[in-house]
Amino acid sequence: MPRADVERAKDELGRQGWTVLRKAAFLAHGRPDPAAVLRTVACFGRPSDRDGGCQIWPVAPRTTRAEATFSVRTGDAGFHTDAQYHRRPEDVVCLFVVRPAAEGGDTLLLTARDAVAALAREPMARPVLDSLSRPIWSWTPPEVFSGPGEAARQAPVPVLPGDGTMRWRRDNLARLCPPQARAAAVLESSLRRAPAVRIRQRPGDVIVIDNHRTLHARSTFTDLRRHLLRVRLWTDS
Ligand SMILES: O=C(O)CCC(=O)C(=O)O
Ligand SMILES: [Fe+2]
Secondary structure, eight states: OOHHHHHHHHHHHHHHSEEEEOSOSOEETTEEOHHHHHHHHTTTOEEOOTTTTOSSEEEOOOBOOTTSOGGGBOSOEEEEOTTTTSSSOOSEEEEEEEEOOSSOOOEEEEEHHHHHHHHHTSTTHHHHHHHHTSSOBEEOOOGGGOOGGGOSOOOOBOSOOSSSOOOOOSTTEEOOOHHHHHHHHHHHHHHHHSOOEEEOOOTTOEEEEETTTEEEEEOOOOOTTOEEEEEEEEOOO
16 A cells, blocks of 8 residues: 555544545455455554454354354444453454445444444433443453353453443343443444444445444345455554
């Protein structure tokens, strides 16, 4: 990638919490070139291989089971941050679009700031914000990643620690007491109403997301040929 484009993308990622590279050169005759993928991500950080033991993880449907994790099934994915079940989630998530779904499968992006603003407009906002800011939340790793080493439970953390960051994923929350379940439901419904950015994917797109400051989601799809690659990154900041 030309240096000026890298600088522009990094600047936008810093200011806005996400950026999209169009027509990135990681496809050769429609097939992804892993070396080119790794060269692209190197502009933004160091790839993590912590979950699944590989740096480049395929996001391609193998099942329609609703309980399966997002990367292996069709259908929609609610707003979330990645690796929320780890003590320290990776800093950046990159989604490389190899082949978009024939219909749907769009990426939706929502900054933590806009998510909190949407939540603040809910009638029961105060107790919900209070609950989300307490260190009482934990998540279970998806079964595709839960090897023997993952059995240890995460120490509970806040969803909103108060520093502009957020960690969230509805479907694998662990141990919810009734007030927490209510708070989770209010947050989820406010996320559905919040003003998100919609990215219609094209082959060659790279969607680069600040995993602490921006939630991502995807609209529903059924096309079994949809194919993305996901790389999570550590940055030095
Ligand atoms: O399929 C997508 O567009 C995103 C998948 C995703 O967010 C994930 O696997 O964590
Ligand atoms: Fe994700």
